Amino acid sequence: MNAPPRRLTLDDWDARYGDLRRAGLREPSYGGPLRRHVADGDHRLLRLQFDNSAAALRLWNFLLTEEDRLHAARAEGRRIVGAMKDLGTVPVMAYSLPGVVAFYPDGAWWTPCVMEMSDELLAVADRMGIDETFCPVRAMLGAFVTRRHFPIPDLLVCSAGAVCDDFSAIAQRLNGLGHPILWWEAPHRSEPEPDEEAVPLPGGGRAPRAQVAFLESELRRVGEALGRLAGTDLDDARLADGIQRANGIRRRLRELREACFTARVAPLPALELLIAEMLAIHFCSDLEEAGAVLDDLLDEVRRRVAAGTGFGGADAVRVYWVNPVADLRMMNRLEAAGGRLCGTEFLFSHALDGIPEDVPCWEALARAAAADPMAGPARDRAARIARDAAALGAEAVIVSRIPGASHCATEGGVMADAVRAAAGIPAVEIEVPPLSDAVAAQVSTRMEALFETARARRGCGT
């Protein structure tokens, strides 16, 4: 069952799946061959290369059956929360309550890629005036209009304030279409004034205590709404327990990341690592199962690290990747160009950092929300990236630019400059559309040039 690590096409996976079954593979209820998802419209799978482990199979099946899970939850009478924008905070509260499931409709931004535009979500958004000048998250609007994907949530909760304009504008359109939204304020994280009391944040930053107190009051307001939805209060005991369980997922992910980033040879492909990290934000609609999926992955990674096996060889250029990619295939391309991941910051580092368990639970969650990299200045985000990139031995930094995103016009340059200045690491910005095939040659050439530069620096001792 534990074959040496290898990249597989979907065709390869058909044979591998048969082998695994014959070898006694036991799968959860959502298991099965990856091929069946193509029949559901997930055509991008035909062009991806996958890890060959049973753990990766489980990860992919878990990811690609999320909509089924949400529809099943609705059928079972559970209440569904659509958390929007904050990436990692509201689901912690929602999963603290019995009978509540939360997910991010924002996740629809990958649908045009996974379905290779066949579902026309972007075309629907276009027809509503939300054109390609907006970030690919506009697919979410199409998903709400067509109702062909996730069930319409019982409660929509969206952060506003220090957020990207694309999402805020699209969520407002959604509101205008008759979907009520509970808005909560995420203030811009400001530098504490001289003599102002500040509190430490997960991940190393700090914020004025008054801002954290404000956030706490906003989260309590959201908590009250969630409690009404669940028919029971979100009290301190429940939230503290929910934080502990969320921290369990975050702890596993930190361990997985550390093992992958520090191993001599990458024990897990970049693509599967990206998918695994995504479990942090809303646990793919099942917190307990997300933990089991990650446990399997961790076991596989530990085995490979112990055996010194993996992908790409020890001379692959160590790349720190910034921002999520709209096209999953970019992760394959990174490795094809001679790189490997040694660090990532997919815009939700605050969903990976542990939520403090030594302060009152509401304040702890507020501190976690305040640490959102989107809420603060780009220079804060850049400083952490530069620090982590240096600590992880990154040889190159790629800032993946999200087409149309309001934050990408300025922050990419700020971050690339900071990384070059602070860590002396070469950095480039690369724009990745939902389907990057048309620009694949150009993107690969840029990555190869970056990696050449990085390799040349090895000899110079820089």
Next chain:
Amino acid sequence: MPLPSVIFASSFVPPEWIEAHGLRPSRVAPRAAGAVEREGLCPFAGAFAAAADGPDVAAAVFTTTCDQMRRAAEIGGDGGRAERFVMHVPSTWQTPAAHRLYREELGRLGRFLVRLGGHGPAPGELAACMERREAMRDEVLARRPRLTSRAHGDLAMRFHETGVLPPASDTVPASGGSPLMLLGGPMRREDLGLFDTIDRSGGCVAVDGTESGEREWPRRFDRRRMGGDPAGELADAYFGHIPAVFRRPDSGLFDWLAAALRATPVRGIVVVTHPWCDAWRAEVPRIRDASPVPVLALDLAGAGASAGEGSTRVEAFLEALR
């Protein structure tokens, strides 16, 4: 010696507050020429970022009323010449906590102004500034019927930038064409050419609902509340009442639109948006749905060929309205 100038572009930064702290407020209409240009960057934000490094600027106040402007504060980074202050203007408005947060942000801005060389408002100073500014806003509106659209646009811009008004004898005869409402984002100096186009094409701006216009002025101050708590009254007049597009929800904008159309009948609406302005571009279809009169959506692309194309579209729009 002239007071140091504190520039800003958002209507949620009360000039009265800066003035009462002993500094010179200037709400600028930045120039397109010389703006910072980057792929995906809002031209207005790029223009304001460049203005922030202007020669007479002591500090620039950026607000969170849009993500592009919030992030434009970091253009130039620490190498920026003038001090930069990012003021969080809450997007939510339906809770007392949001109002308190705005008031606290005014307090934080005030402490920044003091560190910049200003002083805390002396007793009565803030109220006096509020009375003076309000009287000038009234005067700006009162002069509209006697001015061409362009002349009135210039007058309003000059008032916002300098806090003074030229004598009324500067007036230029009004054009008296088809009345239009302008709606949309903020105007750069060069964008005022749109007013010329409207005048030339047989129209006139009867309501300026852009972010530079009277839609984003505070409500009239309550003299009684001003006496007891001028800062509270100031905060409520601005934050509590300006119907801005970034508000969540933004129902106030549409309430304002309905009320403004009832109060001032217009023949059409011209919605102006900057490239990459998500907030306004997303609302254009809703504005069309809500409007009883024809709507023209116009990209404020700046000078050059696209400006010519914009003029042609405005001319055609006005011709169709006749």
